Amino acid sequence: MNIQHFYDDALAQGSFAIESNGEVALVDPSRDIKPYIDFADKHNAKIVAVFETHPHADFISSHLELKEKLGVDIYINEKVGVSYDFENMNHGDEVKVGDVTFRALFTPGHSPDHNSYLLIDEDGKQHGVFTGDSLFVGDVGRPDLREGAGNIQVSKKELAGMMFDTINDVFSNLDDNTVVYPAHGPGSLCGKNMSSDLTSTIAKEKSDNWAFHIKDKGEFVEAFLDGQKFIPKYFPNSVEVNRKGAQTLDEAVKSVKREKGIEIPADAIVIDARDGESFRSGHVKGAINIQNGEKDKFETWLGSIVGPNEKFYLVAENEEKLDFAIYRAAKIGYEGNIISGVVDPKNTSEKESDLNLDDFKSNPDHYTIIDIRNASEVEGGKFFDNAINIPLPDLREKFDEIPKDKPVVVHCAGGYRSAAGASILSKLKENTEVYDLSEAVKEFQ
The missing domain is CATH 3.40.250.10 (Rhodanese-like domain)
Known part of the structure; x- marks a missing residue:
């Protein structure tokens, strides 16, 4: 058995590929399928299954593209209410991939339709659990993202109560040496106090994670709801896109219009993805500077500042960086919001003054x-x-x-x-x- 952890630093998002005896299963794959295909090729294996823990709010999943291009089966809880063909996974249901077994664990709390997947190895032992957004390292997935979004409408207080039950009735009963593989790490807006570690064990979480220590349900709910971060504007939209299944990434990126040297209308929303120095030296009046460096959280702030129903022009310094910015916008399902990607717009006379x-x-x-x-x-x-x-x-x-x-x-x-x-x-x-x-x-x- 081979397990590969794919981690997107910009979105603090993790996905997993598990290979066994020539077959590969993916858990919560991001929108770009190339890394998973490369993994399968490296191991001379075939991708046969995608396990979705829930409809994600912070990124667009590639599950439908993998199904359409490679014929994989998508496994997800029927409570999600998806728009594509899928294989239902209720609590306790099992699927064999190669010589290993995936067992569904119903783990609501972050969302009301959340599954985790217990990985049982060739010897019948609990190797790991793919916890999605339910259990993180040092934290649990916030309960306030699904109010008004998704197939099932549940209050954050109800979800907080569900998480208490999930921790005490499901995760606490797993073997102590079971590895915890969460879908997010520090910096993700899906939790509030995550550790810098990207994986853990059930024993370590029982010891260090606050959620295992509060044994009164009312006290747990109060602590859980307190101090949650803001909710980016794009989160509810991503839930719906993932429930329906997204267009293939290549088609999405290619569909965006690209222009050079045009004059952008004065009343348009303009996202200028250049570095700060380039922006200050000359930009379109009213442009918003969301910098698109490799380590910048471009996706998060684009989807936090611009709403999912707003259209905008996207400016970059050259075609290569424009393609990169479009690619990153597509990771959160915003490719359709781009009126045009523009290099060297004409009306860049605005300059920024330096502070004394x-x-x-x-x-x-x-x-x-x-x-x-x-x-x-x-x-x-x-x-x-x-x-x-x-x-x-x-x-x-x-x-x-x-x-x-x-x-x-x-x-x-x-x-x-x-x-x-x-x-x-x-x-x-x-x-x-x-x-x-x-x-x-x-x-x-």
Whole structure:
């Protein structure tokens, strides 16, 4: 048996390929199928099964493309209410792949239709459990993402109660040495206190994970619901796309119109994916700067700032980087939102002014300071006592709440998000100067 963990740092999302005796099963595959095909080829094996734990909110799965191109069977709980042909997996149902067995465990709590899959090896021992978004390393999957989304409508309080039962009636009964393979790691918005470790064991989670320690259900629900992070705008849409099954990635990316040297309409939403320096030196008026470096969380912030029903132009510095930005937009199902991908648009006369850092340090009260970190981050302490907290995902909607009587300085925790925040607030420039504190924020922490 061979197990490969595929991890997407940008989305903090993990998927798995399991090979046994020439057959491969995938668990929660991301939208790009190439890595899984390469894995199967490396082991001279055939992909025969995809196990979906639930309809994911934070990324688009490739399960339907794998079925259409390779003829694989999709295994999922019927409660999901999918629009494609599938094999139902209820609690205790088993499927053999090669010489190993996958046993479905019904584990609601993050969602009301969630399965985990217990991997039983050739000797009949519990090797590992693919927990999806139910059990993470050091945490459990948040219960508030499915209110108003999905086939089954359940309140977050009800889901929190379900998670208590899942922890105590399902995961606590697994063998201590069973490996825990979750679908997410630190940085994912599907949990709040994940460990930096990407895998664990049931014994370690019983010891270290807070969810195993609270034995009163009411106390558990209260602790579980407290302090959850914001919900990106694109999450409910991704749930629906995954329930229906997505278009193939290649077709999705190729369907996006590409243009060069055009003039973008003045009233359009423009996402400029270039680096901060290039953006500041000249951009389309009103453009939002969501930088698309290899390690940047472009997908998350695109889907947090722009709603799933909004159309936008996507700007990049060259065709290669434009293709990369389109590819990343497609990972969250936003390829259809792109009016056109544009290289070298004509109307890039807007420039950003540099903040006089010495004056800001000496006279912070002369500025309106906007802290765009999440509320949970601000609870840990402000960097500036007089800062106004408006989280980045809310900034476009709360634009009118920004005072206009002083220059505005925007900051986040490290400098990446503030570029987007300052560009959103640049519409204030007709009356008020807007500055991005950028990485200089570290001097004030």
